Amino acid sequence: MTSLKFQFRKSFISAMVAFLTVATLNAGMAFAVDQVTRRSDRVTFRGELTSMTVESLTVTLSNSQTQVVPVSDVFSVRFDMEPPLLAQAQSNERSGSLDVALEKFISVQMDYNGGDKRVISDVEFLIARTKVKMALADPSKVEDALAAIRKFREAHKTNFRYFESLLLESSLAKGDEATALLTEVQACPVKGYQLQAGVQLGHLLLAANDTAGALAAFDKVIEQSAGDASSAAAQFAGLLGKAECQQKQGQLDEAIATLDDIISKASESESRTLAAAWVLKGDCLRIKNLPKDALMAYLHVDVLYSSEPAAHAEALYHLVSLWAPAGHQDRADEASAKLSMKYPNSPWAKQAIAIPPTPANTP
Numbered sequence: 001m002t003s004l005k006f007q008f009r010k011s012f013i014s015a016m017v018a019f020l021t022v023a024t025l026n027a028g029m030a031f032a033v034d035q036v037t038r039r040s041d042r043v044t045f046r047g048e049l050t051s052m053t054v055e056s057l058t059v060t061l062s063n064s065q066t067q068v069v070p071v072s073d074v075f076s077v078r079f080d081m082e083p084p085l086l087a088q089a090q091s092n093e094r095s096g097s098l099d100v101a102l103e104k105f106i107s108v109q110m111d112y113n114g115g116d117k118r119v120i121s122d123v124e125f126l127i128a129r130t131k132v133k134m135a136l137a138d139p140s141k142v143e144d145a146l147a148a149i150r151k152f153r154e155a156h157k158t159n160f161r162y163f164e165s166l167l168l169e170s171s172l173a174k175g176d177e178a179t180a181l182l183t184e185v186q187a188c189p190v191k192g193y194q195l196q197a198g199v200q201l202g203h204l205l206l207a208a209n210d211t212a213g214a215l216a217a218f219d220k221v222i223e224q225s226a227g228d229a230s231s232a233a234a235q236f237a238g239l240l241g242k243a244e245c246q247q248k249q250g251q252l253d254e255a256i257a258t259l260d261d262i263i264s265k266a267s268e269s270e271s272r273t274l275a276a277a278w279v280l281k282g283d284c285l286r287i288k289n290l291p292k293d294a295l296m297a298y299l300h301v302d303v304l305y306s307s308e309p310a311a312h313a314e315a316l317y318h319l320v321s322l323w324a325p326a327g328h329q330d331r332a333d334e335a336s337a338k339l340s341m342k343y344p345n346s347p348w349a350k351q352a353i354a355i356p357p358t359p360a361n362t363p
Contacts, residue, residue, distance in 0.1 A: 034059065036067075039075035039269050040229040049079070052118070052160045055189050071160050072192025073230040075269055082119050083108050086126075093130055096307030102130045125161045128152045132168045137309035138345040146172050163193045170200055178204060195221045195234035202241045206248070215245040236266045236273045243280055252284045259284070275305035279314050286318070295322040302335070313339060317348035321355050329357055 034049040036057050045067045051058035057074060059067045078087060089104035105127045112119060128148035135145035146169065153165040163185055170181040178200075185197035202217035221238035225231035239262050246255035259281045266274055282297035301308075301315035316339040323332035339349050 034080050035076075035078040036069050037075040037077075038069050039073045040232050040267070042075065042267075042269065045069070049077075049118075054158060054160060054162050057160055070190060070192055070230045071163065072190050072196070072233070074160070077122065079116060079118050079122070081114060081116070083112055083114070086119070086123065090126065093126070093133070094307060096309065096312070098130055098134050098309065102127065102134070105130060121156055121159055122161070125152050125156070125159070125165065128165070129168055132172060133309060135172055137313045137343050139347070140345045142172050163188050163190055167193065167196055167200065170197075191224075191228065192231045192234055195225050195231050196237065198224075199234055199237040199241055202238075206241070206244060211245050211248050215242060218242040218245065232267065233270055233273070236262050236270050240273050240277055240280070243277070247280065247284055247287075252288055256281060256284050271305055272308050272311070275301050275308035275311035275315075278305070279311050279318075282315070282318060291322055292326060295319065295326060298322070302338075309343065313343040313346040313348045316343075317352050320352045324357060332357070 033046045035044055035046050036049070036059050037044040045059040045061065047059045047061040047067075049057060050060045050066070054071065056071055057069045057077070059069070061067065076090060085104055086108050089101045089108065092098075092101035092104060105123055109120075109123045109127065112123070128145070128151070131141065131145035131148045135141040149165055149169045149172075153162065153169060156162060156165070159165075166181050166185050170178045170185075173181060182197040182201050182204075186194050186201075188194060198217055198221045202214045202221070205211075205214035205217060218238045218241035221234055222242065225235035225238065228235075239258055243255045243258040243262070246252075246258060259277045262277045263274065263281075266277075268274070278297050278300040282294040285291075285294035285297055295318075298315040298318045301311055302319060306312045316335050319335040320332050320339065323329070323335060336352055336355075339346070339352055343349050
C-alpha cells in the first residue's frame with residue numbers, strides 16, 4: 001500500500017512539473033510576440049510574423065486569424081525577443097533625435113547576439129534610414145548615407161524594406177540615377193510605393209522647371225490613391241507637390257487651400273508631409289506680404305515637427321528673418337542659435353548667418 005502511495009505521489013509530482021513547464025512556456029509565448037503597427041490608422045497587430053515579403057507582412061494572431069499589411073502601410077515592426085534598446089532607438093528616430101537614435105542602433109548592431117536574422121537585417125536598415133534623414137539636412141553626410149542605404153538595398157533584395165530603401169536612396173541621388181531607382185519602384189507590385197515613386201518623379205520634374213509635367217504627375221497620384229487607406233501617404237504627398245506647383249504658377253490662394261486640406265486631413269503619421277506643408281504655407285504667406293501669418297506657419301514646424309530635420313532647418317531660417325521685424329529680436333536670436341546648433345552644416349544655417357539684426361518697426 002505504501003509503495004502504491006509513493007508511486008502515485010511520484011507520478012502526480014511529475015505530471016505537475018510537466019504541466020507547469022508547459023504553462024510557463026505558453027505564458028512566455030503569449031507575452032513574447034512580434035508586433036506590426038499599421039501606418040494608416042496606427043492599429044497594432046500582435047502575434048507571429050508568419051510571412052515577410054517585399055509586398056507585405058502577415059501576422060498570425062492568437063486566435064489563428066491573419067492580418068496582411070502592405071509594406072507601404074507599415075509604420076513600425078517589433079520582433080519577438082528583440083533588444084529593448086532597439087525600441088528606444090526607433091522612438092528617438094521618430095522624435096527627431098537622430099544622433100541619439102544612430103548611436104543606439106549601432107550599439108544594438110555591435111552587441112546583439114540573439115541570432116534572429118530579422119533583427120540583424122532590420123538594424124542595418126534602420127541605421128541606413130537614420131543616416132538618410134540626417135543627410136537631408138546636412139549635405140556633408142550625403143555620401144555616407146548613400147553608401148549605407150545602397151549597401152542594404154544590394155544585399156537584401158527580398159527584404160520587406162527593399163522598396164523603401166529604393167525610395168530613400170532616390171531622395172539623395174541625382175539625375176538619371178534617381179530616375180532609375182524610382183522607375184524600378186513604379187514597376188513594383190506595391191501600389192502605395194508605386195504612387196510614392198510617382199510623387200518623387202514629380203519633384204524631379206519640378207526641379208527641372210517642368211511645372212506642367214510635375215503637376216500632371218502629382219494629379220495622377222492623387223487620382224489613383226483616392227479611397228485607398230494604404231496609399232494615403234502618397235495621396236497627401238501628391239497634394240503637397242500640387243500645392244508647390246500652384247505656388248510656382250502664382251496661384252497662391254489655391255496653393256494655401258490645398259495645403260490647408262493636407263493640414264486638416266493628414267494623419268500625424270505623415271509628419272514629413274505636414275512639416276513641409278506648413279513651410280510651404282509660410283512661403284505663400286510671405287509672398288502675399290503677410291509676414292505675421294507666415295511667421296505663425298513656420299512656428300508650427302518648430303513647435304510640432306522638429307522631428308523632421310529638412311523642414312525644421314528651413315523653418316528656423318525663416319523665423320530668424322521674421323521675428324525681429326515683428327519686434328522680437330530675442331526670439332530671432334534663439335531661432336538662429338537653435339539652427340546653428342542642430343543643423344550646423346545645413347545650407348539654411350549658412351544663409352542665416354548673413355541675416356543682420358533688424359530693428360522693430362516703430363509706429
